[in-house]
Amino acid sequence: MAQFLGRRVLVAIPVLFGVVVLVFLILRLIPGDPAQIVLMGTNASPARVAQVRHQMGLDRSWIAQFGIYVGGLLRGDLGYSYVSHGTVAAQIGSRLPSTLVLAGSALAVALVVGIPTGVVGGLWPGSIGDRLATGFSVLGLAVPYFWLAQLLILLFAVRLQWLPALGVGGPQALVLPALSLGLGFAAIITRMLRSALIDVYQQPYVIVARSKGLSSWQLLSRHAFRNAISAVTTIIGLQIGNLLAGAVATEVIFGRPGIGNYLVSQIQLKDIPSIQGIVLFIAVCYIVINILVDVSHGLLDPRVRKAWTA
Known part of the structure; x- marks a missing residue:
């Protein structure tokens, strides 16, 4: 287990380094002076622009700038926002709980809807x-x-007036965002689990178990479901990362103060340090999720665990 984790971390390091390089180049390759872009709309004087260039390290060589940037990342410093007048890490930290609640709720909707629906389709293929x-x-x-979100708002918030359309409030304010973000994920789980179960039920060991007189529930609980869900785990893990990306549009539509809404607002304000920090944070989340998916896949599938020690 420790050896496998070590290999996965070593593989992730070059990927993370590549992401850091790309994020670093965002600020340097865009047209115009980054300091003037940061100060756009403030009628800044040349002295103020020069001050910001010095604070951002733009008056140094690219190699020196990259070294300073990486050194800050190693200390947990994602940069300073000249629009919000605070550290990017603090801005992300204050909005992260809202995004995690939304992503967790959408994941719960996807699992509650997708797994039973996929099991029904896989157990009785061709049935109603x-x-x-x-x-x-x-x-x-x-x-x-995002289109489903607007339909849900039109039906449940405008026509029926059962649920609020905007804001955070109580649990009711979370229903529509979670449904709009989670139902598409549930459809993917349904499709993958149905296909996996149909394939598992055609395997020789399941046929032998059925010939021994095991009931449908015993076949499902002891053999079929565990092997089928291990194949779906990878898809579930990758889609968790997509939930963070989907939260961008969902938070904007429903007016939720999460990372996605913050990213859109900073893009509109051309706050490049904040954009860099958020993009890097989401990329790190993707990498960590991929590692956790590989570990969970091995815990569910003995064949993968055997490959770890090979």
Whole structure:
């Protein structure tokens, strides 16, 4: 286990380094003077522009700037926002709980809806339940989540007035954002789990277990589901990263003060240090999630654990 984690971390280091380089180059490759872009709209004097250039280290060589940038990252310093007048790490930290609540709620919706629907489709292929599950998966994959969000607002907030459309408030304010972000994810889980279960039920060991008189529930709980869900775990883990990306549009539509909404506002304000910090933070989340997915896959599948020690 420790050896496997070590290998995965070593593989992730070059990826993380590449992300850091790309994020660093964002500020240097955009047209114009980055200091003037940061101060855009403030009618800054040439002296103020020169001061900001010095504070941002733009009056040094690229190699020196990169060294300072990496050194700050190693200390947990994601930069300073000249628009918000605070550290980027503090701005992200204050908004991260809202995004995590939204992503966690959307994940719960996806699992609660997607797993039972996928099991129904995989256990009885060709049945009415399977057709409904397949139809749901196709519809869920075809409908963009931001369009679904507007439909949900129109129906439940405007027409029926059952749920609020904007803000954070109590649990009711979380229902529509979680549904709009989680139903598409549920469709993916349904499709993958259905296919995995159909494949597992055709394996020789399942056929032998059925011939021994095991009930449908015993076959599902002891053999089929565990092997099928291990194949779906990778997709679930990768989609968790996509939930963070989907939260950008969802938070803007529903007016939630999360990282996604903050990123959009800073793009509009051309706050490049904040944009750099948020992009790097999301990229690190993707890398960490991929490592956790590989570990969970091995814990569920003995064949993967055996490969770890090979």
